[in-house]
Amino acid sequence: AQRVTQPEKLLSVFKGAPVELKCNYSYSGSPELFWYVQYSRQRLQLLLRHISRESIKGFTADLNKGETSFHLKKPFAQEEDSAMYYCAPLDSGTYKYIFGTGTRLKVLA
Amino acid sequence: NAGVTQTPKFQVLKTGQSMTLQCAQDMNHNSMYWYRQDPGMGLRLIYYSASEGTTDKGEVPNGYNVSRLNKREFSLRLESAAPSQTSVYFCASSEQEGFGYTFGSGTRLTVV
Numbered sequence: 001a002q003r004v005t006q007p008e009k010l011l012s013v014f015k016g017a018p019v020e021l022k023c024n025y026s027y028s029g030s031p032e033l034f035w036y037v038q039y040s041r042q043r044l045q046l047l048l049r050h051i052s053r054e055s056i057k058g059f060t061a062d063l064n065k066g067e068t069s070f071h072l073k074k075p076f077a078q079e080e081d082s083a084m085y086y087c088a089p090l091d092s093g094t095y096k097y098i099f100g101t102g103t104r105l106k107v108l109a
Numbered sequence: 110n111a112g113v114t115q116t117p118k119f120q121v122l123k124t125g126q127s128m129t130l131q132c133a134q135d136m137n138h139n140s141m142y143w144y145r146q147d148p149g150m151g152l153r154l155i156y157y158s159a160s161e162g163t164t165d166k167g168e169v170p171n172g173y174n175v176s177r178l179n180k181r182e183f184s185l186r187l188e189s190a191a192p193s194q195t196s197v198y199f200c201a202s203s204e205q206e207g208f209g210y211t212f213g214s215g216t217r218l219t220v221v
Contacts, residue, residue, distance in 0.1 A: 009149075032207070043199075043213060044201075044212040046209040090207060096157070096206075099151040099152040099153075101149055
């Protein structure tokens with residue numbers, strides 16, 4: 001079965017420290033991968049997708065096909081980055097997202 | 110531009126009651142989705158509508174029905190609510206399948 005794993009439920013870092021939110025997937029083929037974010041009292045929103053190779057709010061995510069990972073990274077965390085982050089591979093067969101269980105990032109002052 | 114609008118935002122039901130969650134989008138998107146979000150389980154797809162006039166089951170459809178009323182509106186109905194359906198429900202839409210989603214603000218449903 002196709003699965004996505006976010007091993008950390010909670011990740012706490014200090015402001016200015018590097019951040020890496022882990023995501024591993026077990027998919028056949030080459031899925032498209034997305035990261036969604038939900039800030040406190042806001043709706044879930046798309047953060048970035050791997051095919052665009054963009055940096056959004058200082059975050060980047062590299063697809064590592066060998067390790068089947070799509071970790072989200074930021075070199076210097078800010079307090080406003082505190083949120084819930086979901087990794088979401090897109091199944092190329094069904095065109096549906098499979099959402100991970102999410103990682104809550106807390107950036108401490 | 111409202112994006113995706115869900116109503117109501119909060120609801121408490123008694124076991125066995127029925128209700129309909131409403132969702133509307135104003136972005137002319139073709140595809141619409143209903144998810145439920147439970148602690149430790151992420152978002153799970155209940156039903157989706159790839160395009161106007163079509164609906165299909167997702168991962169957890171039991172106990173729910175949907176209606177794609179028109180291109181804008183996609184409703185989720187609980188015919189006989191159960192405590193296991195206590196959850197936060199999100200509606201989302203996308204230009205078409207495989208594109209990024211725009212989410213609604215969610216409905217927090219409690220079944221007692």
